[in-house]
Amino acid sequence: MSVQFSILSSLRLSLQVALLATVFVALIGGLIGYLLARHNIQEKREKKERQVRFLPSNFLLFVFEALITLPLTLPPTVVGFYLLVLFGRNGFVGRPLYEITGWSLVFTWQGAVVAAAVMALPLMVKTTRAALESVDPIYLQAAQTLGQSEWQVFWRVWLPLAWKGIFAGVVLSFARALGEFGATLMIAGNIPGATQTMPMAIYEAATAGNERLALILVVILSFISLVVVSLTNYLEQRHAQ
Numbered sequence: 001m002s003v004q005f006s007i008l009s010s011l012r013l014s015l016q017v018a019l020l021a022t023v024f025v026a027l028i029g030g031l032i033g034y035l036l037a038r039h040n041i042q043e044k045r046e047k048k049e050r051q052v053r054f055l056p057s058n059f060l061l062f063v064f065e066a067l068i069t070l071p072l073t074l075p076p077t078v079v080g081f082y083l084l085v086l087f088g089r090n091g092f093v094g095r096p097l098y099e100i101t102g103w104s105l106v107f108t109w110q111g112a113v114v115a116a117a118v119m120a121l122p123l124m125v126k127t128t129r130a131a132l133e134s135v136d137p138i139y140l141q142a143a144q145t146l147g148q149s150e151w152q153v154f155w156r157v158w159l160p161l162a163w164k165g166i167f168a169g170v171v172l173s174f175a176r177a178l179g180e181f182g183a184t185l186m187i188a189g190n191i192p193g194a195t196q197t198m199p200m201a202i203y204e205a206a207t208a209g210n211e212r213l214a215l216i217l218v219v220i221l222s223f224i225s226l227v228v229v230s231l232t233n234y235l236e237q238r239h240a241q
Helices: 003-050 058-073 076-087 094-101 109-133 137-145 150-178 182-188 198-207 211-240
Strands: none
Touching (some): 003 058, 058 109, 076 109, 076 182, 137 150, 150 211
């Protein structure tokens, strides 16, 4: 396998996986972040009106948030094992999927997308929630007083004031998906030309003693990550202003 093929193949697959995972994360993570932010604002208002410190519904919410955040604290290989338990041929989801379609998520590039999305989801949820909660509730209340529906308040008031922070979350999620290694290796494997992303190609080149190829891949991935992080920092500064 030529050096040029290894570079182009792993780069193409990494960008493909990261982009698809980011689209999924932006939709699902954005929705979860919005629901959590809305619940938190309503809860603060309800606590103030009822003059209580704790509401019974909080416990389930704490558990849900902990589950969402778990991929940030667990080793990626542990998350990958959980994905195998779910989507493997004998998994809770994978077995009926294989019996119905004859197709398995394991050792496919689609599996890499799922792994990258799961690892990046907590970042999107947290940044979206923080961006939405940073908006002064008085603007939302004013819009509701003027007769705007909840959907109109979100699109015309909340989102325009918080979009920079939300977009920063999208960029961070893309960077996390691009650099995913452990969970991807567990569920998608390391098949050159099929599931081998740039982080795995770097690992394989380094362990094989091919320092030239590893260095080229490291420089490319570092450059992409530097651009992504710089863009995120710029957006965060603009959002703070």
